[in-house]
Amino acid sequence: MTTSAPRPRRLQGADVGIPPRQLDFRLPEKLAPWAYADNATATLFLAMLSAIFPPGEDFFVRSVVHFRDRVQGDEDLRARVAGFTAQEVIHSREHDRLNGVFQERGFPVEVPEKAVAAALTVLHRTSPRLQLACTALMEHFTAVLAEDILSTDEFRERVDADITELWLWHALEELEHKSVTYDVYEVIGTSERERRLAVPLVLATVGVAALYGWGYLLVQQGVWRRPADLREGWRLMFGRGQFMRRVLTRMPVFNHPRFHPDKHDTRELEQRWREILFGTEGSLTEQLRRPPQR
Ligand SMILES: [Fe+2]
């Protein structure tokens, strides 16, 4: 009797540094009144950001999965795509839960979520190649945002401790999979023209919808009648040297002819945060439903 050799196990996300971690965050039942630096304007910006992740990440995954067949011959990239997809799906699920907490707090975060979902339907009408270029741009944004959150103390000092860990975990995984979209884009052949076009396209759709959503929350919560809060919130986000200003000033590198996410090395930062969150004494180790699937 002949026995056939066992088929080699296919690589999974966890084998290539992109482990989907099944987490069930212990979210607070009740939020502090203003979770970002005790400022309503900045808190509503954070709530808007959380609200737009589920539709955004759904778009990212779809635009990458569209080209899945093109990466089948590259076992490593195929596994990284699988890890990326699984991580993004879990991010959306946990942000959905956080968005529920924001809703309980009285913030109608479904408005920015729906606005961005509608904006993305416009991008859906463009070519799959252009959609992938837009995703690569938005993944560059999330990677820069993530690096900023992890590399400074500011976010942890300003944001209510009850909800920071979800953002820290999300930030770590955004860095772990930051180059997947771009590597798939390279497989199909990147185009400088498409990358340039992605910028106004994303700004005119997702950018406008996000600002609309933030504005809606500010009006609905009556913050627009509090100029001191608006001024301080704007300063905390977009003032010189502040959070979003730092992130936005790092965006133009995306249009550099030889751009690649890995040219900016964040491996040490990732390793440090993997240890802090998921090491033996990791603050989130206990909240893992099970070890990352292999
Ligand atoms: Fe994500």
Ligand SMILES: [Fe+2]
């Ligand atoms: Fe991502």
